[in-house]
Amino acid sequence: MASISLVFLILSEACMASTQSIGKIYPGFQGSQMNWIDRNGMFLLSNNSNFAFGFSPTQDVTLYLLVIIHMATLDVIWTANRGSPVANSDKFFFDEDGTVSLHKGGSSIWGPDTSGKRVSAIELQDSGNLVLLGNDSSVIWQSFSHPTNTLISNQEFQEGMKLVSDPGANNLTYVLEIKSGDMILSAGFRTPQPYWSMKNDIDKTINKDGGVVTLASLNANSWRFYDSNEVLLWQFLFADANDANATWIAVVGNDGFISFLNLDDGGSASPTKIPSDPCSRPEPCGAYYVCSGNNVCQCPSALSSSPNCKTGIVSSCGSSKGSPELVSAGSGLNYVALGFVPPSSKTSLEGCKSSCRDNCSCLAMFFQNSTGNCFLFDQIGSFQDTGKGSSFVTYIKVSSDSNNGGTESTTKGFPFVAVIVVATVPVILGLLFVAFRYYRNKKRMMEEGKVREILDAELNLDENDKMVSTAIKVALWCAQEDMYLRPSMSKVVQMLEGLCPVPQPSISSPLSFRLSSSFFKSTSEEGTSSGPSDSNSNANLSSVQLSGPR
Ligand SMILES: *[C@@H]1O[C@H](CO)[C@@H](O)[C@H](O)[C@H]1NC(C)=O
Ligand SMILES: *[C@@H]1O[C@H](CO)[C@@H](O)[C@H](O)[C@H]1NC(C)=O
Ligand SMILES: *[C@@H]1O[C@H](CO)[C@@H](O)[C@H](O)[C@H]1NC(C)=O
Ligand SMILES: *[C@@H]1O[C@H](CO)[C@@H](O)[C@H](O)[C@H]1NC(C)=O
Ligand SMILES: *[C@@H]1O[C@H](CO)[C@@H](O)[C@H](O)[C@H]1NC(C)=O
Ligand SMILES: *[C@@H]1O[C@H](CO)[C@@H](O)[C@H](O)[C@H]1NC(C)=O
Numbered sequence: 001m002a003s004i005s006l007v008f009l010i011l012s013e014a015c016m017a018s019t020q021s022i023g024k025i026y027p028g029f030q031g032s033q034m035n036w037i038d039r040n041g042m043f044l045l046s047n048n049s050n051f052a053f054g055f056s057p058t059q060d061v062t063l064y065l066l067v068i069i070h071m072a073t074l075d076v077i078w079t080a081n082r083g084s085p086v087a088n089s090d091k092f093f094f095d096e097d098g099t100v101s102l103h104k105g106g107s108s109i110w111g112p113d114t115s116g117k118r119v120s121a122i123e124l125q126d127s128g129n130l131v132l133l134g135n136d137s138s139v140i141w142q143s144f145s146h147p148t149n150t151l152i153s154n155q156e157f158q159e160g161m162k163l164v165s166d167p168g169a170n171n172l173t174y175v176l177e178i179k180s181g182d183m184i185l186s187a188g189f190r191t192p193q194p195y196w197s198m199k200n201d202i203d204k205t206i207n208k209d210g211g212v213v214t215l216a217s218l219n220a221n222s223w224r225f226y227d228s229n230e231v232l233l234w235q236f237l238f239a240d241a242n243d244a245n246a247t248w249i250a251v252v253g254n255d256g257f258i259s260f261l262n263l264d265d266g267g268s269a270s271p272t273k274i275p276s277d278p279c280s281r282p283e284p285c286g287a288y289y290v291c292s293g294n295n296v297c298q299c300p301s302a303l304s305s306s307p308n309c310k311t312g313i314v315s316s317c318g319s320s321k322g323s324p325e326l327v328s329a330g331s332g333l334n335y336v337a338l339g340f341v342p343p344s345s346k347t348s349l350e351g352c353k354s355s356c357r358d359n360c361s362c363l364a365m366f367f368q369n370s371t372g373n374c375f376l377f378d379q380i381g382s383f384q385d386t387g388k389g390s391s392f393v394t395y396i397k398v399s400s401d402s403n404n405g406g407t408e409s410t411t412k413g414f415p416f417v418a419v420i421v422v423a424t425v426p427v428i429l430g431l432l433f434v435a436f437r438y439y440r441n442k443k444r445m446m447e448e449g450k451v452r453e454i455l456d457a458e459l460n461l462d463e464n465d466k467m468v469s470t471a472i473k474v475a476l477w478c479a480q481e482d483m484y485l486r487p488s489m490s491k492v493v494q495m496l497e498g499l500c501p502v503p504q505p506s507i508s509s510p511l512s513f514r515l516s517s518s519f520f521k522s523t524s525e526e527g528t529s530s531g532p533s534d535s536n537s538n539a540n541l542s543s544v545q546l547s548g549p550r
Contacts, residue, residue, distance in 0.1 A: 020036075020039050020042065020043060020044070020045055021043060021044050021045070022044075022045045022046075022047060022049075023044075023045075023046070023047050023123060023124065024044075024121045024122060024123045024124075025043070025044055025094060025121070025122045026094070026120070026121055026122075027094055027095060027096045027097075027098060027119070027120065028094070028095075028096050029043075029092075029093075029094040029122075030091060030092070030093055030094075031043045031054070031055075031091065031092040031093075032055075032088070032089060032090060032091040032092070033055040033064045033086070033087075033088040033089075033090070034088050034089060036054055036055065039054070040054070040056075041054045041055035041056055041057070041064065042054035042055075042069070043092075044122065044124050045071075045124065046124045046125060046126050046128070047126055048126045049071060050070065050071055050072070050126065050128070050247075051068055051069065051070055051071060051077070051124055051126075051127075051128040052068070052069055052071055052124070053066075053067070053068050053122075053124050053130055054066070054067070054069075055067075055086075055092075056069060056074075056076065058085050060085075062087060062088060063085035063086065063087060064085055064086050064087070064088065064090075065079050065080070065081055065082070065085050065086075066079070066080040066081050066086070066092060066102050066110070067079050067080070068124070068128055068130055068143060070128065070247075070249075070263050072263065072264075073263055075150075075249065075261070075263060076150070077128050077150045077152050077249060078128075078130065078143045078146075078147065078148055078150065079148045080102055080110045081102055081104075081109055081110045082148055082166070083167075084104065084109050084110075086102065086103075086104045086109070087104070087105075090102070090103055090104050090105070091103050094119070094122060097118065098117075098118025098119045098120060099111065099114075099118075099119070100112055100114075100119055100122065100132060112132060112140075112141040112146075113141065114132060114140045114141050115140075117134055117140045118134070118135065119132045119133065119134070119140055119141075120133055120134060120135040121133045127144075127152070127153075127154055127155070128152050128155075129142055129143055129144040129155070130142065130143040131143075144156065145158075145161070146161075147161060147162075147163055148163070148164070149163050149164060149165050149166060149251055149252045149253075150163070150249050150250070150251050150252075151163060151217075151218060151249065151250045151251075152218065152247065152248070152249045152263075153217075153218045153219070153246075153247045153248045153249075154217060154218070154219065155217060155218070156215055156216075156217050157178070157215065157216045157217060158178065158214065158215050159177075159178040159179075159214045159215070160178075161177065161178075162175055162176065162177045163175070163176040163177075163250075163252045164176075164188070164252065165252040165253055165254045165256075166253075166254045167254060168253075168254030168255060168256075168283075169254075169283065169286075170283070170287070172187060172188060172189070172254075172282075172283060172381075173187075173188040173254070174186070174187055174188065174252050174253075174254070174256050174282075174446040175187075175188050175192065175252075175446075176252050176258065178213060178214060178215075178216065181199075181211070181212035181213050181214075182197045182198060182199040182213060183197060183198040183199075183213060183216060183225065184196070184197045184340075185197070185252070185256075185258065185274070185275075185446045186446055187256070187282035187283070187337075187381060187446040189282075189378075189379040189381075190378055190379050191377075191378055191379070193282060193336075193337035193340075193341065193377070193379075193381075193446075194337060194340035194341065194446075195256075195275070195280065195281065195282050195336040195337055195340065195446045196274060196275045196280065196336075196446060197340065198213070198225060198234060198236065200339065200340075201236070201274070201275075203236065203237075203276065204234045204235065204236045205234065205235050205236075205237070206233070206234055207232045207233055207234060207235060208227075208231060208232065208233050211227040211231065211233040212227055212228070213225045213226065213227060213233055213234070214226070214227060214228045215227075215228075215230065218248050218249075218250060218260075220241075220244040220245070221237060221238065221239040221240060221241060221243055221244040221248075222235045222236060222237045222238065223235070223236040223238060223250065223260075224236075236274075238250075238260035238272040239260065239262065239272065243262055243264075243265075245264075246262045246263065246264035246265065247262075247263040247264055248260055248261065248262055248263065249261050249263060255281070256281035256282060256283065256284070256446040257273045257274065257275070257281065258273065258274040259271045259272075259273050260272045260273075278291070278294060278295040279291035279292065279293075279295060279382075279384050279385075279386075280336055280384070281336065281381075281382075281446055282336055282337065282381035282382070282446050283381035283382050284297070284382050285297030285298075285382040286308070286309060286382065287309075287379075287380055287381055287382065288300065288303055288309050288310075288311065288380065288382070288383070288396065289309055289382050289383070290333060290382065290383045290384070290385050291382045291383065291384055291385065292384075292385035292386075292387060293387070297382070300329045300330065300333070300383065301330070302327045302328060302329045302330070302396065302398070303329075303396070303398070306398070311363070311396060311397065311398040311399060312398055312399030313363060313397055313398065313399050317360040317361050323399075323400050324360075324397045324398065324399055324400070325397070325398060325399075325400050326353055326356060326357050326365075326395045326396070326397055327395065327396060327397075327398050328393070328394070328395055329383070329394040329395065329396050330393070330394060331390070331392065331393045331394070332385065332389050332390050333383040333384065333385060333390055333392065333394045334383070334384040334385070334386055334390040334392065335364075335366060335375075335377075335380070335381075335383055335384060335392075335394075336381070336384060336446075337377070338366060338375060338392065341375065343371075343373035343374055343375050344374055344375055344376040345374045346371070346372040346373060346374065347372060347374050348372065349367050349369065349393065351374065352365055352367040352374035353365070353367075353395060355374060355376065356376050356395065356397070357397075359376060361378040362376040362377070362378065362397065363377060363378060363379060363380055363396065363397050364376075364377045364380040364394070364395070364396045364397065365377070365394070365395045365396075366392040366393070366394055367392065367393050367395075368391050368392050369391070369393070370391055380396070470495065470496065470498070470502055471496065473495075473502045473503075473504070474487075474492055474495050474496055474502055
């Protein structure tokens with residue numbers, strides 16, 4: 001059974017195989033990937049054989065895109081059905097009634113907009129331009145006017161056209177277009193964020209000042225920008241003159257770069273890229289990471305305690321765990337879109353912070369004190385650390401759940417003070433309390449001093465526990481009326497930890513009720529006081545003296 005169906009498949013392919021068309025195809029043409037398997041899926045060749053139109057497999061070799069490719073390099077310069085590949089039994093139709101369409105599973109998924117005009121021939125020109133011709137040989141539609149992510153030498157890129165990258169990490173795309181007399185590259189966030197423009201690029205040469213760009217094309221080794229009268233305004237050299245005769249493509253990649261590739265040398269090792277600094281793209285690192293140097297990525301300290309540098313906020317204005325709060329990401333950070341978008345408002349730092357806090361779509365904000373410019377963003381890529389500093393302060397919104405540190409009220413010195421206070425106060429109060437009770441009981445009983453007697457009866461402690469008796473002895477030392485007998489805090493800690501023995505405390509001196517006041521006095525003088533042992537003749541005690549400074 002298996003061998004019979006295999007034979008049938010081979011026979012049917014042989015029967016259906018057609019000769020490859022050169023230059024043009026005419027109505028009645030029906031192309032499917034299966035028919036053209038012996039032509040690498042390509043059914044129309046340009047006269048010079050440099051370019052071909054047909055089916056090209058994707059990474060999944062059972063799925064195909066309808067493309068124009070450069071034959072020598074197999075670089076795809078145009079795609080009909082991006083994001084919607086077809087199977088190997090799907091068909092491309094050029095019907096007798098002059099319509100052109102690509103079918104997937106029986107229904108049309110792509111067709112050129114011919115404004116109802118009948119197409120009488122499809123031609124692949126030597127330039128790589130796919131042209132649909134009317135019966136008077138007029139151009140009804142051409143691929144050069146509907147670019148995907150690639151611009152090729154001599155293709156005119158006009159205002160209104162867009163190059164859109166394939167989606168990259170986080171489904172982010174990058175978009176190149178002519179807008180407001182400039183060539184602009186933006187990240188396709190919810191609200192698009194421009195991050196490069198030719199007007200701001202210092203590597204261009206200016207031919208004529210003050211014009212309005214409406215057209216651009218790759219000619220020889222430069223990208224040229226023209227006004228509506230085709231007067232040359234700017235040029236951007238992407239290769240030296242040796243490569244001027246080659247065919248070039250400019251590709252907007254899903255890495256956020258525009259890369260210039262030479263189709264005649266099979267792609268040079270290090271193509272010219274725009275922008276030239278890898279950190280000048282919107283997402284060279286993950287969102288919220290800081291990009292510095294040659295693409296080094298680091299999570300800012302405000303988010304370093306949360307896993308993967310996440311803010312815990314999934315979508316702006318959406319539900320998120322915990323309430324959002326604004327935390328400082330410090331000063332000195334830059335963001336690539338800042339040079340291209342207008343400020344949301346002019347205000348003070350506090351005004352800027354509250355406008356972000358009160359606006360659920362604001363996820364990050366930048367404030368420039370010198371100008372009062374306040375920038376709010378509803379999505380954010382990577383921050384940029386140029387190493388030259390920045391005039392902006394940066395705040396980001398985090399879910400209070402996900403953030404364990406770096407909140408607004410936290411300053412650098414604060415944790416140390418807090419730790420010392422939190423750790424010391426209970427120790428001091430505890431020691432005072434124990435000492436006071438002991439004394440009272442003692443008196444009573446892009447002198448043999450049974451521990452049980454002096455402890456609170458409700459405390460469930462083992463009177464033979466060494467730690468209990470140690471604590472009491474230390475407490476008694478701390479409560480000595482003669483402040484020179486009292487140990488330093490470092491020695492108290494050592495005695496409590498069992499690092500040095502605790503001598504029998506002197507109980508001869510009566511504990512005064514000035515206990516607390518003199519105690520605090522002694523702790524404040526602790527730095528100059530030399531501790532319990534110095535004036536004490538007890539040999540045990542002098543042996544616990546610290547060797548170093550306290
Ligand atoms: C291809 O060559 C044929 C025959 O030389 C010519 O008639 C036709 O115009 C050429 N087509 C293109 C697109 O150059
Ligand atoms: C060419 O097409 C137009 C409509 O697209 C039609 O009116 C005209 O008759 C056609 N001419 C010829 C010679 O077929
Ligand atoms: C990716 O973005 C496109 C539009 O830009 C959207 O239609 C699509 O659903 C997104 N895919 C995912 C997986 O988010
Ligand atoms: C480019 O082509 C022209 C004309 O074909 C030729 O004269 C010139 O030498 C070529 N330049 C280079 C660098 O190959
Ligand atoms: C809210 O924030 C978004 C950006 O996150 C901004 O575009 C919009 O203008 C802000 N709305 C107000 C009223 O400030
Ligand atoms: C911020 O700007 C205000 C007003 O322009 C100025 O008074 C203040 O000194 C500035 N603060 C800093 C830290 O530069």
